Amino acid sequence: MSAQARTHFSFARVMAVFLKELVQMRRDRVTFAIMLGMPIIQLLLFGYAINTDPRHMPTVVEARDDGPLTRAFLASMRQSTYFDLVALSHREGEGDRMLEAGEATFLVVIPEKFEERLVRGERPEILFAADASDPIAAGGATGALQQIAQTAFAPDLEGPLHMRQASAAPYDIVVHRCYNPAGVTAFNIVPALLGVILTMTMVMITSIALTRELERGTMESLLATPVRPTEVMLGKTTPYLLVGAVQVGIVLAVAIFLFHIPFTGSVPALLTGVTVFVIANLMLGYLISTVARTQMQAMQMTFFIFLPSILLSGFMFPFAAMPWWAQGIGEALPLTHFLRIVRETILKGGGFAAIGDDLWPLLAILALLTAVALRRFRQTLD
Amino acid sequence: MNGAPVIDVRGLTKRFGGKTVVDDVSLRVPRGAIYGFLGPNGSGKTTTIRLVCGLLRPDHGEGTVLGHDVLRESALIKARIGYMTQKFSLYEDLSIRENLDFVARLYDVPDRAHRVDTALEDLGLATRGRQLAGTLSGGWKQRLALAACMIHDPDLLLLDEPTAGVDPKARRDFWDQIRRYAARGVTTLVSTHYMDEAVQCDFIAFIAYGRKLIDAPTREIPGKVGLTTLRVVADDLEGAAAKLRGMPGVDLVARFGTELHVAGVDAAKLRAAVGSLDGMPGFAATPVEAGLEEAFIHLMTESTDNMQ
Numbered sequence: 129m130s131a132q133a134r135t136h137f138s139f140a141r142v143m144a145v146f147l148k149e150l151v152q153m154r155r156d157r158v159t160f161a162i163m164l165g166m167p168i169i170q171l172l173l174f175g176y177a178i179n180t181d182p183r184h185m186p187t188v189v190e191a192r193d194d195g196p197l198t199r200a201f202l203a204s205m206r207q208s209t210y211f212d213l214v215a216l217s218h219r220e221g222e223g224d225r226m227l228e229a230g231e232a233t234f235l236v237v238i239p240e241k242f243e244e245r246l247v248r249g250e251r252p253e254i255l256f257a258a259d260a261s262d263p264i265a266a267g268g269a270t271g272a273l274q275q276i277a278q279t280a281f282a283p284d285l286e287g288p289l290h291m292r293q294a295s296a297a298p299y300d301i302v303v304h305r306c307y308n309p310a311g312v313t314a315f316n317i318v319p320a321l322l323g324v325i326l327t328m329t330m331v332m333i334t335s336i337a338l339t340r341e342l343e344r345g346t347m348e349s350l351l352a353t354p355v356r357p358t359e360v361m362l363g364k365t366t367p368y369l370l371v372g373a374v375q376v377g378i379v380l381a382v383a384i385f386l387f388h389i390p391f392t393g394s395v396p397a398l399l400t401g402v403t404v405f406v407i408a409n410l411m412l413g414y415l416i417s418t419v420a421r422t423q424m425q426a427m428q429m430t431f432f433i434f435l436p437s438i439l440l441s442g443f444m445f446p447f448a449a450m451p452w453w454a455q456g457i458g459e460a461l462p463l464t465h466f467l468r469i470v471r472e473t474i475l476k477g478g479g480f481a482a483i484g485d486d487l488w489p490l491l492a493i494l495a496l497l498t499a500v501a502l503r504r505f506r507q508t509l510d
Numbered sequence: 511m512n513g514a515p516v517i518d519v520r521g522l523t524k525r526f527g528g529k530t531v532v533d534d535v536s537l538r539v540p541r542g543a544i545y546g547f548l549g550p551n552g553s554g555k556t557t558t559i560r561l562v563c564g565l566l567r568p569d570h571g572e573g574t575v576l577g578h579d580v581l582r583e584s585a586l587i588k589a590r591i592g593y594m595t596q597k598f599s600l601y602e603d604l605s606i607r608e609n610l611d612f613v614a615r616l617y618d619v620p621d622r623a624h625r626v627d628t629a630l631e632d633l634g635l636a637t638r639g640r641q642l643a644g645t646l647s648g649g650w651k652q653r654l655a656l657a658a659c660m661i662h663d664p665d666l667l668l669l670d671e672p673t674a675g676v677d678p679k680a681r682r683d684f685w686d687q688i689r690r691y692a693a694r695g696v697t698t699l700v701s702t703h704y705m706d707e708a709v710q711c712d713f714i715a716f717i718a719y720g721r722k723l724i725d726a727p728t729r730e731i732p733g734k735v736g737l738t739t740l741r742v743v744a745d746d747l748e749g750a751a752a753k754l755r756g757m758p759g760v761d762l763v764a765r766f767g768t769e770l771h772v773a774g775v776d777a778a779k780l781r782a783a784v785g786s787l788d789g790m791p792g793f794a795a796t797p798v799e800a801g802l803e804e805a806f807i808h809l810m811t812e813s814t815d816n817m818q
């Protein structure tokens with residue numbers, strides 16, 4: 129091979145760096161364990177914290193009617209393990225007070241003349257008010273209440289009232305979510321958590337890619353070889369693309385099998401979004417690595433990126449409610465766009481058309497980060 | 511030693527934050543030469559080597575290395591040099607074989623697996639290829655680093671104190687190997703603090719405070735330094751040495767076994783000074799040919815402290 133040819137891009141050298149990086153990653157047990165264990169631990173911790181299958185939720189019932197149907201409903205409530213009937217009130221307003229005071233998580237209001245109006249076919253409304261600041265509980269409770277109502281009223285709807293049961297239920301359950309009208313649920317949080325985990329691990333791990341070589345002194349002999357900046361970059365980030373893929377697999381599996389998140393959208397669109405997002409994070413970390421002189425500095429810069437990602441991406445606070453300048457910062461963060469992409473694809477059933485508005489900004493961020501990182505890469509020691 | 515010089519750089523200057531660490535250094539190293547680089551700690555040897563291989567950009571200076579422009583074509587230069595750093599700079603968390611394999615891949619070495627096997631055998635580490643490099647002793651790390659920088663058969667070797675901490679037998683093997691390379695036309699620039707290694711070089715450059723003081727074929731060095739040396743014996747050698755030190759004309763008093771080598775640039779003053787000791791029991795003084803050792807000890811004492 130001629131000397132001239134050596135200065136061209138060499139796939140063999142990318143492979144050299146890639147394989148070296150893989151071996152080092154495998155040997156660095158702690159980091160390796162953190163990278164694969166962190167998504168699992170975070171999700172499980174989260175799973176317990178949010179408790180997707182709650183029991184014995186304190187409930188107050190305001191019964192303004194006391195016919196046999198109401199009594200059957202109350203009996204059914206008492207049998208349910210989901211609700212704990214903490215109070216039975218006949219006075220209007222008492223339930224609201226208890227809900228507000230936090231003495232009950234749920235309030236069920238059976239309106240006046242419920243039975244009479246039901247018989248007349250007026251579809252009376254059972255009001256179900258939930259303290260939705262605990263969104264998971266609120267989500268499940270609605271379903272549980274439907275069940276209770278159905279079993280409670282079924283026997284009484286035999287006979288003369290049979291025709292009332294035939295079509296839709298002869299009553300309406302009206303759900304009021306208090307304190308968290310948007311109704312953020314695990315369905316929202318778990319996919320978003322994927323973005324947070326990826327931001328954390330991908331940026332952190334690549335941020336030390338070059339600083340570690342600098343600190344250990346291996347940079348000097350690496351730079352003395354004909355290896356080019358693009359080759360180092362590709363070789364050093366590709367192994368973590370694989371780690372990212374494994375993390376995505378873990379989180380999605382947990383999301384689907386443990387949290388039963390209904391996945392409705394386009395898989396290729398989601399995977400495209402995830403891939404671009406992971407690479408953008410790798411480049412962000414790599415850019416940090418070209419700026420920081422020590423691993424400590426790299427870590428600090430990673431957190432400097434991580435905090436705004438959590439706070440300004442719409443993960444913590446609703447994006448639309450943030451001031452304009454915070455939204456501006458948010459738009460520049462990969463996580464912001466990723467959160468919208470997962471929401472569109474996983475929750476709203478969207479495809480490529482739906483994520484376009486966020487895929488392009490993400491690609492632009494990626495291109496910018498890559499270009500700056502390559503420019504910043506120092507081929508000399510000074 | 512024919513054709514254009516392998517290293518031909520002029521006026522290399524490097525400053526770190528206002529401090530001039532390499533000051534107007536020019537080097538011409540012919541093909542196949544072993545070129546020794548000497549100087550006290552902090553004199554700028556490592557920095558000069560880094561400038562030559564393109565790891566640092568000079569503030570001033572120009573020239574060619576292996577026929578390529580040292581400022582603009584460092585990628586081409588890097589492909590054909592083997593640089594052994596002063597501090598161990600292979601991967602401690604890779605095995606011996608993985609380190610060699612990594613370097614061989616970076617240089618696109620043909621028939622890589624075979625080349626790595628041979629290197630392991632030459633090192634005598636064939637059975638320890640799977641051991642992590644970080645678990646090797648200091649001397650063995652040096653030997654591994656040396657093998658790694660030669661794995662792609664470079665045309666120019668830049669070795670920064672390659673034998674520091676290496677045992678005498680391994681050092682001799684190492685120098686035999688350098689000689690074999692030189693016979694094949696490989697050029698070597700090697701920094702060292704060992705006199706027995708300096709004498710093995712074809713040329714020697716002495717650098718202090720970032721400036722090159724002397725640059726000549728090894729056998730001409732003593733003449734260049736211009737020392738007259740007298741061998742002095744006396745019953746009370748320490749007493750004689752104490753008297754001689756600080757006398758006018760005496761630049762150097764060094765003890766070699768049971769005798770003193772007393773040297774100075776001004777031959778007449780030196781003789782007068784040594785003559786004043788006449789009458790001490792067992793005193794005798796005979797002229798000897800000035801050697802490399804005196805020359806370098808003299809140069810070193812002239813420029814002891816290079817730290818600022």
Ligand SMILES: Nc1ncnc2c1ncn2[C@@H]1O[C@H](COP(=O)(O)OP(=O)(O)OP(=O)(O)O)[C@@H](O)[C@H]1O
Pocket residue numbers: 526531549550551552553554555556557558596816817818
């Ligand atoms: N990156 C740097 N930044 C600032 N100063 C530096 C840098 N590298 C070297 N120096 C300074 O330059 C001077 C020469 O250093 P250099 O390492 O070249 O000396 P040396 O001759 O190799 O010494 P030794 O024999 O101890 O290896 C020293 O004073 C050192 O402190």
Ligand SMILES: [Mg+2]
Pocket residue numbers: 555556557596670
């Ligand atoms: Mg040095």
